[in-house]
Amino acid sequence: MDAIVGPMEPAEARLANPRPWDADADDELICRTVREETHDVRTFVFSAKSPRRFAHQPGQFLTFAFEIGGETINRCYTIASAPTTPDTVAITVKRVPGGPVSNWLHDTMKPGSVVRAMGPMGEFTCFRHPAEKYLFLSGGSGVTPMMAMARTFHDLGEARDVAFVHSARTPADIVFRDELELMARHNPDFRFSAICKTDGPAERWPGVRGRLSRPALKLLVPDLRDREVFVCGPAPYMAAVESMLVELGFDMARRHEESFDFDALSAQDTEAAVVAEAELDSRPTVRTYKVEFAKTKRVIECGEDTTVLAAARRAGVRLPSSCSKGLCGTCKSKLVSGTVDMSHGGGIRQREIDAGMALLCCSKPTSDLVVDR
Known part of the structure; x- marks a missing residue:
């Protein structure tokens, strides 16, 4: 007698013959x-709307x-989940x-909500700096990339000596506390320490x-001098860690850091403006173009050898x-009119370029511009 085949369980369907997530084609x-x-x-x-596996x-x-x-x-968020769970990706916010994005996520994001995303991207990963001994230093929500690395070693049963220090x-503010303490109990080579104010x-x-x-x-x-060090957290935290490591005689070539601290952009803007002004004073005369920001009605001048972002910060x-x-891809913007010379690092898809989008951080004007910002 033939077996009776009923409808496939939804969870089973999501795992049935998934294709790899295509960073150029998939985005939902x-x-x-x-x-x-x-x-x-x-x-x-999150998972893909159709069965996909993330690498x-x-x-x-x-x-x-x-x-x-x-x-x-546009906002960048580190994948907090490990690649050992390839059917989903998770962000921790x-x-x-x-904060316009973090509050929106907390207040409105719920199961069934659909968002668009591009990636994965980035060079801040232990896979690119293999070592026998690691030190993960994190402050606040900077714990997420460290958690992805720790989860990966734990899931794979990798014999790595990891010291994880979180501030x-x-x-009550120690993110992933229970899981990190559990990992430490399971693996004597994994040590988790928290510092609380x-x-x-x-x-x-x-x-x-x-x-x-x-x-x-x-x-x-x-034994921190024997370790490969990864640091992530607010800008003041990372600056403090850098000073400590230098004072302790650490080989700074073995220190790696990451930050998406959007609250610190004003300080970055000030620094970039000073640098841009110095470059402006020392360069030969170049052709300049007008750049209009459609929503704010601001009009600035931008030299042909200056990115739109640098000129905007200077102004x-x-x-x-x-x-x-x-x-x-955070600075991605629509060009209402005009042309640019853009040399990007992968933060924009060709179909977006074809639709008139540009990354302002690496786009230099070749005509007057109107930007939908």
Whole structure:
């Protein structure tokens, strides 16, 4: 007698003969679940709308195009999940007061929601710097790329000596605390240490208190000079870590860092403006073009040898950006009119270029421009 075949279970259907995710052709993701990590941090788990499998290196990121208030806002988020779970990708996002994207995600993203994303991309990954011993240093939501790396080694059963030191405000703000402590119990070569500034509302912190410091670093990781170091967190945190490592005599060629701190863009804008002004004063006369930003009605001048982003910063026009290398796609904008010479690093698809999009961080004008910003 023939077996009775019923409808395929939806979860089974998602695993049935999936094709690889094609970064050039695929861009739609559907939210599958939302997980509470702490009182202000959530993880959003996505899969492709049609069965796809993702191939990425732990620590890489996706660039999302969110439709918020009738405007497309591009943001980079590190993939917090490991490549050992290839049917989904997850991002972990902290709600930032006044943050247009983080608040929108926390308030509106739910299972079934559809978003667009491009990637994966990025060079901040332990796969590109193989070592026997690692030190992962993270502050706040900078924990996500480190978590992807730690999860990967744990899932694969890799015998790697990993020291993971995370800085948080209170014990209640330690993202992935339970999972990291479980991994440490499972693997004696994996050591997790948290540093908290203060006690939590329901827990007095028994460990190292305050901020990360040289004495704390030497106490928690006495052999740090033997390790490959990865650092991610807010800009002040990473600057402090850099100073500590230099003072401790660490080989800085073995330090790797990543940040998508959009709240720090104003400082970056100021620095870029100073550099651009110096370049402007020292260069020979070049042809300049007018660049009009359609939404703000601002008009600036941009030399043919200057990127639109650099000229905008010099003029005090603040535009979203992150990598400034044509890689992340954060500064992607529609050219209403005009032409540019663009040399990008993969942060834009050919079909987007054909539709008139450009990355302002690596686009130099070849005519007057009107930008839909």
